Amino acid sequence: MALPALQPVEPTARDAAIAVLKQRFGERCSTAQAVRDQHGKDESWHQPAPPDAVVFARSTDEVSEIVKVCAAHKVPVVPFGTGTSLEGHVAALRGGVCIDLSQMNRVVRVSAEDLDCTVEAGVTRKALNEHLRDTGLFFPIDPGADASLGGMAATRASGTNAVRYGTMRENVLSLTVVLPDGRVIKTARRSRKSAAGYDLTRLFVGSEGTLGVITEVTLRLYGIPATISSAMCFFPSVKAAVDTVIQTIQSGIPVARMELCDELQMKAFNLYAKLGVPEKPTLWLEFHGTEAGVAEQASMVQAIASEHGADGFQWTSSPEERKRMWQARHDAAYAGKKLQPGKQLWATDVCVPIARLADCIVETQADVKASFLLAPIVGHVGDGNFHLTIILDPNDPKELAEAHRLNDRLVARALSMDGTCTGEHGVGYGKIDFLTAEHGGDALSVMRAIKKSIDPDGIMNPGKILRM
Amino acid sequence: MALPALQPVEPTARDAAIAVLKQRFGERCSTAQAVRDQHGKDESWHQPAPPDAVVFARSTDEVSEIVKVCAAHKVPVVPFGTGTSLEGHVAALRGGVCIDLSQMNRVVRVSAEDLDCTVEAGVTRKALNEHLRDTGLFFPIDPGADASLGGMAATRASGTNAVRYGTMRENVLSLTVVLPDGRVIKTARRSRKSAAGYDLTRLFVGSEGTLGVITEVTLRLYGIPATISSAMCFFPSVKAAVDTVIQTIQSGIPVARMELCDELQMKAFNLYAKLGVPEKPTLWLEFHGTEAGVAEQASMVQAIASEHGADGFQWTSSPEERKRMWQARHDAAYAGKKLQPGKQLWATDVCVPIARLADCIVETQADVKASFLLAPIVGHVGDGNFHLTIILDPNDPKELAEAHRLNDRLVARALSMDGTCTGEHGVGYGKIDFLTAEHGGDALSVMRAIKKSIDPDGIMNPGKILRM
Numbered sequence: 001m002a003l004p005a006l007q008p009v010e011p012t013a014r015d016a017a018i019a020v021l022k023q024r025f026g027e028r029c030s031t032a033q034a035v036r037d038q039h040g041k042d043e044s045w046h047q048p049a050p051p052d053a054v055v056f057a058r059s060t061d062e063v064s065e066i067v068k069v070c071a072a073h074k075v076p077v078v079p080f081g082t083g084t085s086l087e088g089h090v091a092a093l094r095g096g097v098c099i100d101l102s103q104m105n106r107v108v109r110v111s112a113e114d115l116d117c118t119v120e121a122g123v124t125r126k127a128l129n130e131h132l133r134d135t136g137l138f139f140p141i142d143p144g145a146d147a148s149l150g151g152m153a154a155t156r157a158s159g160t161n162a163v164r165y166g167t168m169r170e171n172v173l174s175l176t177v178v179l180p181d182g183r184v185i186k187t188a189r190r191s192r193k194s195a196a197g198y199d200l201t202r203l204f205v206g207s208e209g210t211l212g213v214i215t216e217v218t219l220r221l222y223g224i225p226a227t228i229s230s231a232m233c234f235f236p237s238v239k240a241a242v243d244t245v246i247q248t249i250q251s252g253i254p255v256a257r258m259e260l261c262d263e264l265q266m267k268a269f270n271l272y273a274k275l276g277v278p279e280k281p282t283l284w285l286e287f288h289g290t291e292a293g294v295a296e297q298a299s300m301v302q303a304i305a306s307e308h309g310a311d312g313f314q315w316t317s318s319p320e321e322r323k324r325m326w327q328a329r330h331d332a333a334y335a336g337k338k339l340q341p342g343k344q345l346w347a348t349d350v351c352v353p354i355a356r357l358a359d360c361i362v363e364t365q366a367d368v369k370a371s372f373l374l375a376p377i378v379g380h381v382g383d384g385n386f387h388l389t390i391i392l393d394p395n396d397p398k399e400l401a402e403a404h405r406l407n408d409r410l411v412a413r414a415l416s417m418d419g420t421c422t423g424e425h426g427v428g429y430g431k432i433d434f435l436t437a438e439h440g441g442d443a444l445s446v447m448r449a450i451k452k453s454i455d456p457d458g459i460m461n462p463g464k465i466l467r468m
Numbered sequence: 469m470a471l472p473a474l475q476p477v478e479p480t481a482r483d484a485a486i487a488v489l490k491q492r493f494g495e496r497c498s499t500a501q502a503v504r505d506q507h508g509k510d511e512s513w514h515q516p517a518p519p520d521a522v523v524f525a526r527s528t529d530e531v532s533e534i535v536k537v538c539a540a541h542k543v544p545v546v547p548f549g550t551g552t553s554l555e556g557h558v559a560a561l562r563g564g565v566c567i568d569l570s571q572m573n574r575v576v577r578v579s580a581e582d583l584d585c586t587v588e589a590g591v592t593r594k595a596l597n598e599h600l601r602d603t604g605l606f607f608p609i610d611p612g613a614d615a616s617l618g619g620m621a622a623t624r625a626s627g628t629n630a631v632r633y634g635t636m637r638e639n640v641l642s643l644t645v646v647l648p649d650g651r652v653i654k655t656a657r658r659s660r661k662s663a664a665g666y667d668l669t670r671l672f673v674g675s676e677g678t679l680g681v682i683t684e685v686t687l688r689l690y691g692i693p694a695t696i697s698s699a700m701c702f703f704p705s706v707k708a709a710v711d712t713v714i715q716t717i718q719s720g721i722p723v724a725r726m727e728l729c730d731e732l733q734m735k736a737f738n739l740y741a742k743l744g745v746p747e748k749p750t751l752w753l754e755f756h757g758t759e760a761g762v763a764e765q766a767s768m769v770q771a772i773a774s775e776h777g778a779d780g781f782q783w784t785s786s787p788e789e790r791k792r793m794w795q796a797r798h799d800a801a802y803a804g805k806k807l808q809p810g811k812q813l814w815a816t817d818v819c820v821p822i823a824r825l826a827d828c829i830v831e832t833q834a835d836v837k838a839s840f841l842l843a844p845i846v847g848h849v850g851d852g853n854f855h856l857t858i859i860l861d862p863n864d865p866k867e868l869a870e871a872h873r874l875n876d877r878l879v880a881r882a883l884s885m886d887g888t889c890t891g892e893h894g895v896g897y898g899k900i901d902f903l904t905a906e907h908g909g910d911a912l913s914v915m916r917a918i919k920k921s922i923d924p925d926g927i928m929n930p931g932k933i934l935r936m
Contacts, residue, residue, distance in 0.1 A: 113714070114821040114822055115717070155663060156661075156663040156667075157663075158661055158663075167661050169661070169667065179914065183910045185911040185914060186907075186908065187911065188907075189883070190887070191891065192819065192821075193626055193637070193852075193888075194888035195623060195624045195626075195891060195892050195894040195895070196889050196895055196903060197674070197907060197933055197934070198671060198919075199624075199637065199674055202671070203667060205667065207666060223718070223720035249583070250580075250583065251691070254722075292760055292761075292764055293760075296758055351660065351662060353582040353659055354583070355581035384659055415657070419657055419659040420657045420661075424661065425663060434664070435664060438657065439654075439668075442652070442653045443655065446647070446653060446922060449921040450666060450921055454914060454917055
């Protein structure tokens with residue numbers, strides 16, 4: 001996406017703030033071009049915008065200090081985790097100061113008894129699960145990238161396990177947040193539920209750094225299931241695969257993962273990882289539970305799939321094989337690049353009510369087949385959520401226009417089915433133009449009122465989610 | 469609780485607004501004393517405060533009209549469902565207009581394919597489940613009373629099934645809300661997840677009518693499990709029962725209901741419903757799933773319970789017996805009144821992290837045993853949530869002071885364990901004084917900023933949740 005025209009930060013104020021930050025943080029406040037460039041860009045094709053300085057924070061107190069300096073000078077603040085967002089979330093559209101949280105990487109506490117933990121914002125999902133290795137617990141939310149948990153909270157991330165375990169919305173118990181004036185709040189206590197006032201936790205989950213900087217995250221954990229079994233199965237058509245999904249969800253089978261890859265994505269896997277799999281629409285399944293429970297679930301889903309013409313069930317309970325299989329699935333975007341080396345990916349996502357999913361995917365695939373661009377589909381289809389990964393050269397105006405057309409039509413299709421313009425990638429500045437169509441002007445005005453009430457000077461990640 | 473001193477509504481404005489509403493709604497705008505009295509009181513002991521008029525709305529458009537009239541005259545608005553709240557939520561502390569939503573009782577749509585439905589705010593949970601009878605679906609959230617679904621959303625209600633199915637927080641997909649200026653918004657689309665902007669749904673869930681009037685609710689539904697089995701089992705001590713709960717939750721057994729009643733509450737059931745049960749600490753259990761799954765879960769929990777000295781397991785899969793058992797449980801408050809007829813109940817609730825639950829309940833029971841008041845304990849203990857039902861004559865200053873002391877100590881105990889002052893009853897005006905201790909002044913200031921940004925004139929249910 002081309003950069004929106006926003007008023008750049010006022011240079012005198014900017015320089016004054018950076019001078020104070022350099023004084024205070026020394027080398028941890030960088031204005032080196034390479035550092036700035038790296039922090040203005042995420043994993044998307046959207047045009048990057050470097051901040052004027054990057055400060056590497058090591059504690060909530062330091063983040064508070066940095067934000068206070070920026071607030072005093074009305075200089076924009078952009079929080080940065082791992083930079084793996086997909087809608088231009090970290091682009092410093094007005095310049096300003098990027099706060100890099102990657103050095104806030106301590107696991108603060110784990111309570112195996114309460115099935116929860118608290119981590120600093122920079123801990124990644126894989127680092128957390130590595131830390132939990134000997135506890136018998138795990139944290140299930142797994143976007144494709146090894147994102148930071150602060151970033152995952154900020155973007156309301158989800159992933160392959162959401163159909164069973166929910167998204168960050170359901171799995172964040174509490175947040176520590178530095179407000180736009182530098183004050184520090186906790187959004188909630190650690191109890192599993194509460195009816196004590198407005199749900200600040202859910203307000204900050206998904207706020208994309210526009211209301212404050214998330215510095216600590218308290219998360220639900222889960223016991224590693226006694227039995228885990230994974231499978232791939234191959235379908236004669238995308239519709240057959242998706243109808244299997246719909247029927248499974250409607251039957252209430254508590255499947256842990258239920259992922260779709262279309263024939264083009266399967267081809268990409270063969271190119272990328274030499275998976276040697278049939279290039280047919282494929283469901284990737286996983287079941288969690290007791291041995292008897294997993295066997296029962298698996299046989300129920302296999303029966304539904306067989307009715308829809310599935311074949312080639314390949315089951316595995318081996319941890320190594322499962323790991324390899326799901327790593328391949330998580331590498332879908334990297335694999336996609338192999339279809340047309342040198343081009344870029346525009347990974348877009350929508351989510352619709354489950355009964356409309358087959359229609360939405362089939363129509364989208366028809367759109368893609370009629371286009372001169374390639375665009376594989378993968379999806380967390382158990383949630384009604386799927387991704388279209390458009391492969392393009394963004395410098396070719398014809399390709400760019402066609403990609404926009406496909407994306408616009410995808411979003412319009414999802415909205416017409418009472419779905420959302422993004423199930424998990426978030427808004428950033430890439431999807432900001434779809435929010436009026438999705439929510440209506442009056443609901444957006446409520447979001448704007450909230451933004452103004454918490455961030456009256458508009459310094460927090462300006463130009464994201466809402467045009468103010 | 470005695471009424472807080474709030475500025476009453478300005479009489480000229482009030483009379484002008486009521487005149488307009490009478491003109492428009494005729495007999496559906498009532499100023500009869502009996503109607504006003506009924507609408508200023510909930511099921512709690514808190515002192516009631518009647519509104520100046522009650523308007524019985526029949527549509528979202530009518531609610532919008534009523535709110536616009538009130539907004540034009542800056543007259544308070546109090547939404548009213550079934551009046552079964554427990555912290556004085558419906559008391560019209562500044563007078564004004566109560567909007568009774570009980571005539572908005574249509575089930576708007578049911579999508580069995582999407583496992584969701586939309587209802588008007590006045591539909592009660594039992595009416596919805598009656599409507600769903602032939603679909604094979606049900607809605608699990610069940611506070612004790614047959615509350616309206618609008619009221620349940622507004623108070624973030626939960627109940628006995630929350631340990632398995634979540635609370636209203638997890639089960640509301642979208643709301644239609646009339647804002648304090650009369651505009652109407654939808655808070656979200658129907659997809660299971662979304663990352664498109666601030667989570668307005670979760671902001672209005674639990675906002676207790678202080679940010680707008682909920683007029684329609686879109687809810688997740690669930691397939692009725694193939695097998696349901698319920699049981700009661702009896703323990704030598706409350707600690708033994710709660711330790712069974714903790715171990716069950718930590719083992720990840722997906723129990724559907726796990727309720728505690730202490731020995732005093734069991735005595736109350738015998739007095740009220742002649743249950744003929746042992747007057748010992750008791751767990752009420754329910755398992756949902758396939759036949760094999762339920763049998764497996766039940767045997768695992770029975771083994772844990774037996775380790776903790778449980779006996780007298782009474783299992784039933786008969787729908788009639790289960791219904792009788794859970795109706796008895798839902799009547800806990802009415803049963804409590806039998807312990808000291810003529811007195812009133814102060815039903816308070818807290819929620820703590822699960823590992824602290826035994827300590828919290830044991831200490832609370834010790835407090836009660838040392839008191840001259842009776843106060844049975846019941847709890848949705850699988851969530852860490854429990855209720856203390858203090859039996860008192862609120863007109864006796866000594867009893868009232870003692871009840872306050874017990875309640876204050878209970879809340880302080882829960883907060884010291886990183887829990888919340890209310891797991892499901894909400895704040896109303898009864899718990900408003902605990903919010904600073906729970907959230908801290910800075911987090912409360914964020915809530916106040918949100919309140920002011922959405923309801924700048926402070927007309928929506930004034931004096932609830934936040935002191936402004």
